[in-house]
Amino acid sequence: MSLAMKQQQNEEINLTPLSISKPEAKLYLSFMYVAFISLFIGGLMGLLQVLVRSGDFELPLGIGYYQILTLHGVILALVLTTFFIIGFQFSLLGKTVGMSGRQRKLGWVSFWTMTIGTAFTGTAILLGKANVLYTFYAPLKAHPIFYIGLALVVVGSWIAAFVNWHQVYIWKKAHPNQKTPLLAFMVTINMIMWVICSIGVAVAVLVQFIPWSLGYAETIHVLLSRTLFWYFGHPLVYFWLLPAYMAWYAIIPKIIGGKIFSDSLARLSFILFLFFSIPVGFHHQLTEPGIDPTWKFIQVVLTFMVVIPSLMTAFSMFAMFEITGRKNGATGLLDWFKKLPWKDVRFVAPFVGMLAFIPGGAGGLINASHQLNTVIHNTIWVTGHFHLTIATTVILTFFGISYWLIPHLTGRKLTPKIHKLGIYQTVIWAVGMLIMSGAMHIQGLLGGPRRSSFSDYGGTEQAAEWVGYQVAQAVGGTLLFIGIVFMIYIFVELCFFAPKGEEEFPIAEEEKDAIPTPLWMENWKLWIGITIALILFAYTVPMIDIIQNAPPGSPPFDSIL
Amino acid sequence: MHFHKYEKIWLIFGGASLVLFLAILGFGAFYLGTHPQSHGAIIDPENVEANEAFQKENLGLTKVDEDKYIVNVVASAFHYDLGNDDNGNAVSRIEIPKGSTVLFQVVTKDVVHGFNVAGTNVNMMVEPGYISSMEVQLNKTGEFTLLCNEYCGVGHHMMFATVEVVDDESSNETAAK
Numbered sequence A: 001m002s003l004a005m006k007q008q009q010n011e012e013i014n015l016t017p018l019s020i021s022k023p024e025a026k027l028y029l030s031f032m033y034v035a036f037i038s039l040f041i042g043g044l045m046g047l048l049q050v051l052v053r054s055g056d057f058e059l060p061l062g063i064g065y066y067q068i069l070t071l072h073g074v075i076l077a078l079v080l081t082t083f084f085i086i087g088f089q090f091s092l093l094g095k096t097v098g099m100s101g102r103q104r105k106l107g108w109v110s111f112w113t114m115t116i117g118t119a120f121t122g123t124a125i126l127l128g129k130a131n132v133l134y135t136f137y138a139p140l141k142a143h144p145i146f147y148i149g150l151a152l153v154v155v156g157s158w159i160a161a162f163v164n165w166h167q168v169y170i171w172k173k174a175h176p177n178q179k180t181p182l183l184a185f186m187v188t189i190n191m192i193m194w195v196i197c198s199i200g201v202a203v204a205v206l207v208q209f210i211p212w213s214l215g216y217a218e219t220i221h222v223l224l225s226r227t228l229f230w231y232f233g234h235p236l237v238y239f240w241l242l243p244a245y246m247a248w249y250a251i252i253p254k255i256i257g258g259k260i261f262s263d264s265l266a267r268l269s270f271i272l273f274l275f276f277s278i279p280v281g282f283h284h285q286l287t288e289p290g291i292d293p294t295w296k297f298i299q300v301v302l303t304f305m306v307v308i309p310s311l312m313t314a315f316s317m318f319a320m321f322e323i324t325g326r327k328n329g330a331t332g333l334l335d336w337f338k339k340l341p342w343k344d345v346r347f348v349a350p351f352v353g354m355l356a357f358i359p360g361g362a363g364g365l366i367n368a369s370h371q372l373n374t375v376i377h378n379t380i381w382v383t384g385h386f387h388l389t390i391a392t393t394v395i396l397t398f399f400g401i402s403y404w405l406i407p408h409l410t411g412r413k414l415t416p417k418i419h420k421l422g423i424y425q426t427v428i429w430a431v432g433m434l435i436m437s438g439a440m441h442i443q444g445l446l447g448g449p450r451r452s453s454f455s456d457y458g459g460t461e462q463a464a465e466w467v468g469y470q471v472a473q474a475v476g477g478t479l480l481f482i483g484i485v486f487m488i489y490i491f492v493e494l495c496f497f498a499p500k501g502e503e504e505f506p507i508a509e510e511e512k513d514a515i516p517t518p519l520w521m522e523n524w525k526l527w528i529g530i531t532i533a534l535i536l537f538a539y540t541v542p543m544i545d546i547i548q549n550a551p552p553g554s555p556p557f558d559s560i561l
Numbered sequence B: 001m002h003f004h005k006y007e008k009i010w011l012i013f014g015g016a017s018l019v020l021f022l023a024i025l026g027f028g029a030f031y032l033g034t035h036p037q038s039h040g041a042i043i044d045p046e047n048v049e050a051n052e053a054f055q056k057e058n059l060g061l062t063k064v065d066e067d068k069y070i071v072n073v074v075a076s077a078f079h080y081d082l083g084n085d086d087n088g089n090a091v092s093r094i095e096i097p098k099g100s101t102v103l104f105q106v107v108t109k110d111v112v113h114g115f116n117v118a119g120t121n122v123n124m125m126v127e128p129g130y131i132s133s134m135e136v137q138l139n140k141t142g143e144f145t146l147l148c149n150e151y152c153g154v155g156h157h158m159m160f161a162t163v164e165v166v167d168d169e170s171s172n173e174t175a176a177k
Helices: A004-014 A022-053 A063-097 A103-128 A144-175 A182-213 A222-250 A263-277 A293-304 A307-327 A345-367 A370-376 A378-409 A414-445 A463-499 A525-547 B005-029 B047-048 B170-175
Strands: B060-065 B068-076 B079-081 B093-097 B101-108 B113-117 B123-126 B134-139 B142-147 B160-166
Touching: A022 A063, A022 A103, A022 A378, A022 A463, A063 A103, A063 A144, A063 A222, A063 A378, A103 A144, A103 A263, A103 B047, A103 B060, A103 B123, A144 A182, A182 A222, A182 A263, A222 A263, A222 A307, A222 A345, A222 A378, A222 A525, A263 A525, A293 A370, A307 A345, A307 B005, A345 A370, A345 A414, A370 A414, A370 B005, A378 A414, A378 A463, A378 B134, A414 A463, A463 B142, B047 B101, B060 B093, B068 B093, B068 B113, B101 B113, B101 B123, B123 B134, B123 B170
Parallel strands: B068 B101, B093 B160
Antiparallel strands: B060 B068, B068 B079, B101 B134, B113 B123, B113 B142, B142 B160
């Protein structure tokens, strides 16, 4: 690297982040409002579920268990996550590369498209016309408005993606030969992954589900629709996870008073996540008929490639913690660990999330392990697993982000009182999840099924044994709901009542003498090319097989819902 | 790009563990034949009886050889059809002698179902248009819950039966009775 380039990079490091204007803040906050309303509704549904499954509670007013289960999945897994992520990513770009007036207007188009879509889908669910769960497996049929709403949410998110790319493109043009700011680079990657993967579910919904639910198509190819869904369904979880990683890599260092461990390794890990998040959907379909087991195995191997960027991330985090601790005077082998800001909720909440990712990741390895999957497939172990990953790792990081992002956007302060509530919230969440997710994991290993209302299964001893774990889940789930009430209170305080002031938008910097990031890391054509090549490799042959050897299609079933 | 020395060690160790892990999975799958259920045979879900195995009289448990059994099942919301007993009543409980080899063959007439003998490795998705099939050896005695573990509608949690794995002697006794 030439001296001139090095100088340029150093200059860029010293660029001060932009400030977020009032109209921009309003846009970002709107996404957050929907996200937190969703958190409350979805959490309440979760509470009702664990109570029903304890065997001591029945839903009133003819509300069905599978209706609230559908609402829980859709509003938390699809609505809360997508709204929070898009709002957060917009704010990251507003802060690092800026947002023009026109881009902001398009941001509003994205927001309203997604919100109207959510209202459509929500209405279908509330009317009991869409008890198909958030995976909407054919040939269960929901009201067409359910699918149309989902399609609108996806289209709205695409608009956000194009705005994001445009924001980065404009910045890039104004700053030739400079590397894209790390957070903007990460947002770009996440939205590339999101658009490429959601094309799968969009095709399924537009080409298969909507015509079939409207009666224009008599039958649907079930396995094809499931394969398209899971082509989307696994990268979906990385779409949730990568924004948490953005905070871990590029925001937490600032909060704890440190620097980014390595800018280029952070970028490399995101590139690897882009490659290996999508060509892997078969590991959700391992026990399904009609898919060649060799291709299942190939996708299992591709799935496991994410171990490498995950190990890189774990190393970066703890290296960054240690370096920061030592800089603050830590000596000895582990003293640096004590030097971390254990009273700062902006750090503690995401840190607990990181810890949850150790058992969460280990459980994921088991789930994806080809033949081992048979032991836990569709047992409540799986529910326990993703309540560690999405509902602890990701959500606690999102909460950790909210403690500074919301007041930054509303021009208020995170007061010591709210701060303390946040710490309590984190502890309640950790304890509640330990109980609920732990009980789910054990019950799953004993064979207890997921996605099932209370049942004694004809009075078998096994089923009697499961009830004890379901009671434990009710205890954990109740604690988690209390945690949600805390969080909603904190959100409302930070939005409307906390004292006016200025809360920092923490963005970490590199060390002054950091080794410059190579510019080839922004070879987008190459990264997208490799991503598509991997997808074509993993899916072309088995897809042709699935289509060529198709059985007769299935008519819709909705009278059994 | 620069990798810290410890990070290199960490990644080499992690990478090597990964290779070893995948090699074990691959050995199990391709050499020992422990692939997950992936049967490819297709069937018309609206006419499963076209396949002899799924005609009413062939449903449920059939002994085909010494220590060899077939269990044919037609799943539909919210019921596993295991055939009728001698009195014409629907079978909801099957007894299989311990140690015998059992081939489970399952189809659905309507939506997607699960087929899980809880606590055993019998766990398959059952999808319209395909025959799901899996051969296992049941080596643990006891009462197992056969249940649907893929959501199939309002009565999903009421879709179950019982599989009892019994000691050879006690099964002979039952036969003698």
